[in-house]
Amino acid sequence: MSDVTAIRVDTVPEYCADDSRPEENRFVFRYTITVHNGTGETVQLLARYWKITQGSGNEQEVRGKGVIGKQPLIAPGESFSYTSHAVLDMPVGVMQGAYTFCDATHTRTFDIAIAPFRLAGPHQVH
Template sequence: MSGVADIHVDAVPEYCADESRPSENRFVFRYTITVHNGSDETIQLLARYWKITQGSGNEQEVRGKGVVGKQPLIAPGESFRYTSRAVLDMPVGVMQGAYTFSDATHARTFEVAIAPFRLAGPHQVH
């Protein structure tokens, strides 16, 4: 396998004004994740870990199998994209985490870090 450096995870967040209720301290964010497999082996996304830090400093950790109910196989040169959401009690926050993958034969598992990305509602500093 070429290595973990050949697996790239990109995140694009978006504020969901239609689902948010600022007067009730409910701020909904949609985020689209793209996992690109630049290695020479098929990989499988087994698990996720997220740390969500709100503007207040409160942190929430989320762990689970796969993403959006799937544990996708991603062939060499292919990408997997999905959209999910996070609900915060403040208009700003940061998400970061890691995905656990296995190679096609499940001979080894490895983690790929997901760089921090900012969640910011309207009129917030980006």
């Protein structure tokens, strides 16, 4: 397998004011994830793990197969993007996690960490 550090995960979070209900402590965030495969082999995204930390310090963990119901194959030099959402009970939080991949021959699995990224509603300085 090529150098797995050549797999990069970019995150773009966005507050969804139209779907949020601050008076009900419901804050909705959309996030777009792009996985770039800079290795020389096709990889498959098998599973996800997220840790969501609310501004209060409460944590939630999410695990599951693939992303948005898919376990995409990502060819060398290609990218895969998807958009999902998280609902918090506070206007600020942090998400971080990892994806589990396998190589093209399904002989080796490996994890790629997803760096923490901030979820923040308007006018939040957390």
